[in-house]
Amino acid sequence: xxxxxxxxxxxxxxxxxxxxxxxxxxxxxxxxxxxxxxxxxxxxxxxxxxxxxxxxxxxxxxxxxxxxxxxxxxxxxxxxxxxxxxxxxxxxxxxxxxxxxxxxxxxxxxxxxxxxxxxxxxxxxxxxxxxxxxxxxxxxxxxxxxxxxxxxxxxxxxxxxxxxxxxxxxxxxxxxxxxxxxxxxxxxxxxxxxxxxxxxxxxxxxxxxxxxxxxxxxxxxxxxxxxxxxxxxxxxxxxxxxxxxxxxxxxxxxxxxxxxxxxxx
Amino acid sequence: xxxxxxxxxxxxxxxxxxxxxxxxxxxxxxxxxxxxxxxxxxxxxxxxxxxxxxxxxxxxxxxxxxxxxxxxxxxxxxxxxxxxxxxxxxxxxxxxxxxxxxxxxxxxxxxxxxxxxxxxxxxxxxxxxxxxxxxxxxxxxxxxxxxxxxxxxxxxxxxxxxxxxxxxxxxxxxxxxxxxxxxxxxxxxxxxxxxxxxxxxxxxxxxxxxxxxxxxxxxxxxxxxxxxxxxxxxxxxxxxxxxxxxxxxxxxxxxxxxxxxxxxxxxxxxxxxxxxxxxxxxxxxxxxxxxxxxxxxxxxxxxxxxxxxxxxxxxxxxxxxxxxxxxxxxxxxxxxxxxxxxxxxxxxxxxxxxxxxxxxxxxxxxxxxxxxxxxxxxxxxxxxxxxxxxxxxxxxxxxxxxxxxxxxxxxxxxxxxxxxxxxxxxxxxxxxxxxxxxxxxxxxxxxxxxxxxxxxxxxxxxxxxxxxxxxxxxxxxxxxxxxxxxxxxxxxxxxxxxxxxxxxxxxxxxxxxxxxxxxxxxxxxxxxxxxxxxxxxxxxxxxxxxxxxxxxxxxxxxxxxxxxxxxxxxxxxxxxxxxxxxxxxxxxxxxxxxx
Numbered sequence: 001x002x003x004x005x006x007x008x009x010x011x012x013x014x015x016x017x018x019x020x021x022x023x024x025x026x027x028x029x030x031x032x033x034x035x036x037x038x039x040x041x042x043x044x045x046x047x048x049x050x051x052x053x054x055x056x057x058x059x060x061x062x063x064x065x066x067x068x069x070x071x072x073x074x075x076x077x078x079x080x081x082x083x084x085x086x087x088x089x090x091x092x093x094x095x096x097x098x099x100x101x102x103x104x105x106x107x108x109x110x111x112x113x114x115x116x117x118x119x120x121x122x123x124x125x126x127x128x129x130x131x132x133x134x135x136x137x138x139x140x141x142x143x144x145x146x147x148x149x150x151x152x153x154x155x156x157x158x159x160x161x162x163x164x165x166x167x168x169x170x171x172x173x174x175x176x177x178x179x180x181x182x183x184x185x186x187x188x189x190x191x192x193x194x195x196x197x198x199x200x201x202x203x204x205x206x207x208x209x210x211x212x213x214x215x216x217x218x219x220x221x222x223x224x225x226x227x228x229x230x231x232x233x234x235x236x237x238x239x240x241x242x243x244x245x246x247x248x249x250x251x252x253x254x255x256x257x258x259x260x261x262x263x264x265x
Numbered sequence: 266x267x268x269x270x271x272x273x274x275x276x277x278x279x280x281x282x283x284x285x286x287x288x289x290x291x292x293x294x295x296x297x298x299x300x301x302x303x304x305x306x307x308x309x310x311x312x313x314x315x316x317x318x319x320x321x322x323x324x325x326x327x328x329x330x331x332x333x334x335x336x337x338x339x340x341x342x343x344x345x346x347x348x349x350x351x352x353x354x355x356x357x358x359x360x361x362x363x364x365x366x367x368x369x370x371x372x373x374x375x376x377x378x379x380x381x382x383x384x385x386x387x388x389x390x391x392x393x394x395x396x397x398x399x400x401x402x403x404x405x406x407x408x409x410x411x412x413x414x415x416x417x418x419x420x421x422x423x424x425x426x427x428x429x430x431x432x433x434x435x436x437x438x439x440x441x442x443x444x445x446x447x448x449x450x451x452x453x454x455x456x457x458x459x460x461x462x463x464x465x466x467x468x469x470x471x472x473x474x475x476x477x478x479x480x481x482x483x484x485x486x487x488x489x490x491x492x493x494x495x496x497x498x499x500x501x502x503x504x505x506x507x508x509x510x511x512x513x514x515x516x517x518x519x520x521x522x523x524x525x526x527x528x529x530x531x532x533x534x535x536x537x538x539x540x541x542x543x544x545x546x547x548x549x550x551x552x553x554x555x556x557x558x559x560x561x562x563x564x565x566x567x568x569x570x571x572x573x574x575x576x577x578x579x580x581x582x583x584x585x586x587x588x589x590x591x592x593x594x595x596x597x598x599x600x601x602x603x604x605x606x607x608x609x610x611x612x613x614x615x616x617x618x619x620x621x622x623x624x625x626x627x628x629x630x631x632x633x634x635x636x637x638x639x640x641x642x643x644x645x646x647x648x649x650x651x652x653x654x655x656x657x658x659x660x661x662x663x664x665x666x667x668x669x670x671x672x673x674x675x676x677x678x679x680x681x682x683x684x685x686x687x688x689x690x691x692x693x694x695x696x697x698x699x700x701x702x703x704x705x706x707x708x709x710x711x712x713x714x715x716x717x718x719x720x721x722x723x724x725x726x727x728x729x730x731x732x733x734x735x736x737x738x739x740x741x742x743x744x745x746x747x748x749x750x751x752x753x754x755x756x757x758x759x760x761x762x763x764x765x766x767x768x769x770x771x772x773x774x775x776x777x778x779x780x781x782x783x784x785x786x787x788x789x790x791x792x793x794x795x796x797x798x799x800x801x802x803x804x805x806x807x808x809x810x811x812x813x814x815x816x817x818x819x820x821x822x823x824x825x826x827x828x829x830x831x832x833x834x835x836x837x838x839x840x841x842x843x844x845x846x847x848x849x850x851x852x853x854x855x856x857x858x859x860x
Contacts, residue, residue, distance in 0.1 A: 078607035214653035255672030
């Protein structure tokens with residue numbers, strides 16, 4: 001599936017598919033000179049031995065991945081890594097997703113639905129073309145609201161607006177799950193803090209090995225250093241230092257450009 | 266002219282030599298060579314004869330060619346012109362007449378004989394005197410890359426011994442009857458034997474001899490802390506410098522590899538049992554080699570995309586070329602060991618699932634969780650754990666960025682915190698990225714630096730500064746949340762602590778700020794939690810490492826063994842290999858008894 005710059009990969013990886021749980025991720029290295037990048041598992045089919053990855057083309061590796069064709073091989077895929085999302089029957093939950101975060105959210109939503117929860121979904125993106133997995137989400141959610149920044153599809157505005165409405169109207173919401181761009185997760189958390197609703201977020205810091213060895217993915221949660229790859233990637237959103245995460249994720253922007261320029265030359 | 270260059274005796278020594286008649290010294294020192302000059306009569310003709318500076322050895326040069334087996338008729342002192350021939354003493358080997366010189370060994374004058382028959386090696390010294398002469402051979406250092414040039418490349422720094430240097434160095438060994446060096450070796454290599462074989466120029470046999478005890482000599486020769494193991498106990502070290510055992514080990518292993526003398530042993534018995542090994546570092550590789558040769562089918566599971574563990578992600582190319590590691594791995598593959606990459610045990614497969622398919626499991630995952638200082642602002646950009654910094658540079662080959670995609674961390678003023686080998690590796694890597702200033706900050710004094718002496722020396726030669734008795738207190742960031750400085754405090758050494766080292770104590774009010782734009786924290790590692798998260802029944806000690814029976818390396822779980830850093834905490838390659846050896850023997854014993 002390729003919808004503009006958002007790509008879907010179905011990868012045959014039986015050992016990973018057999019184990020993967022919602023919220024877990026894999027590390028992918030595309031070729032010999034490639035870097036290791038973390039990608040969250042959007043879905044899995046344990047009988048067919050397939051895992052699904054959905055990602056947006058942002059840098060060199062994802063651009064290279066777009067150029068792969070069906071049947072091509074990926075050099076290394078390792079996983080499933082990270083702790084799985086803690087899913088239990090708690091009542092009503094709101095699943096908030098933005099951009100490609102919806103892909104990950106979709107896997108978690110499925111788990112919450114299967115556990116017997118009443119699931120409200122709110123998904124958003126910049127514009128209509130960047131809304132993904134809407135049908136799949138609609139099939140799983142008891143209620144679903146779609147927003148776009150420019151109003152080209154669904155409601156105009158950010159995901160926080162319908163969320164605020166729900167939080168104001170319904171008193172039975174037990175948990176909010178927010179997965180998407182850092183700024184979105186930060187705003188959702190600021191909102192739910194006011195209503196004292198527990199909120200889980202899935203973080204996506206810079207990572208190398210994904211096994212707790214390098215410490216590159218460290219995030220500050222509750223003023224303590226946590227390693228996203230072994231302690232996460234899901235954390236209590238009210239305790240995460242999002243500003244720090246945002247800055248840390250921007251360290252390599254210049255290198256990323258250099259790397260792309262190098263490959264074009 | 267001097268055309269002949271023939272090796273005469275077996276080992277070489279720099280000695281002062283004198284004429285027995287006029288006490289003239291024969292030693293002639295030229296620009297970069299030393300020699301002994303004589304007048305000699307050969308076939309009735311007076312010729313110039315130059316013996317090598319290394320006595321008891323005599324590289325011979327002469328003004329006319331001398332045929333092997335021929336006798337020189339007379340040897341004269343060039344000053345008093347008297348003959349040096351001593352008619353009372355015949356050569357102990359061939360009975361030919363001999364010339365007598367006087368040599369000085371530790372202010373004692375001893376007669377030394379040179380057989381007049383060309384190529385005869387007899388010198389008439391007693392074993393005791395010979396050993397005294399050996400003490401006079403200086404320790405041979407390995408030739409190295411130029412200090413200025415090497416900081417601009419990632420090539421290996423020491424070139425290794427030439428065979429001449431190796432023979433010379435091996436000749437220093439006293440061949441003690443009760444060799445202490447062997448006790449100092451965690452895998453008890455038969456050091457005197459392999460050194461003797463080098464002195465006898467039987468390099469191949471020597472390599473095979475080491476390999477009986479150590480499957481990775483090329484690696485251990487490079488990365489073992491010999492000065493605190495075998496070489497620390499060498500008797501020569503009492504009066505002089507110890508035999509360079511590590512350099513010799515490296516030499517024979519390299520010789521064997523380069524000369525293509527490595528042979529794959531044929532495995533006689535095939536046991537119908539499978540062993541799983543978690544982690545392809547030094548401990549795992551040792552267990553794999555041992556058990557595979559005993560006939561087991563061994564599979565190694567590695568979490569990363571490359572085999573070798575710390576040997577590939579941690580130790581830099583300029584200290585341990587990756588081609589050597591992959592050669593050793595290839596050797597295991599040829600033995601029949603299977604490798605499964607990209608398998609995180611505890612996630613992709615659990616220990617319990619492994620036990621369903623394998624007779625025994627060995628955990629050698631190392632101590633892969635970086636320790637931080639836990640001081641203010643540690644999450645600033647460009648503050649790295651040494652693991653991340655070295656993994657980027659070595660495993661991901663960021664030093665070749667942008668040819669390789671992983672970005673290379675760069676800093677102009679780099680600070681490395683810590684005093685171990687990893688700190689030296691990080692600092693020396695940083696200087697190779699073109700940083701203008703690299704400083705090592707260590708809280709104790711120079712004496713306590715835990716790194717190998719050679720690494721400290723190399724670091725200093727490469728222009729790395731040492732700021733000792735200094736401890737960081739916090740990092741200072743700029744508005745982009747990148748590190749721009751580090752506040753430190755001066756330390757002094759107080760009373761000795763439990764480890765016997767003097768405890769560093771902060772000096773109040775001595776805080777100062779060090780400018781930096783890249784910090785590498787190299788203060789050790791802790792146990793990685795992944796395996797424990799899914800195997801809670803593995804018992805751990807108070808530091809979080811695996812608890813094992815030290816005699817068998819078996820964990821609290823039946824048929825699960827462990828060794829290396831996951832048991833001991835950050836230690837050395839050779840200790841991990843030693844633990845692997847113990848575990849391999851114990852696994853074999855247990856499985857044979859069970860059968």
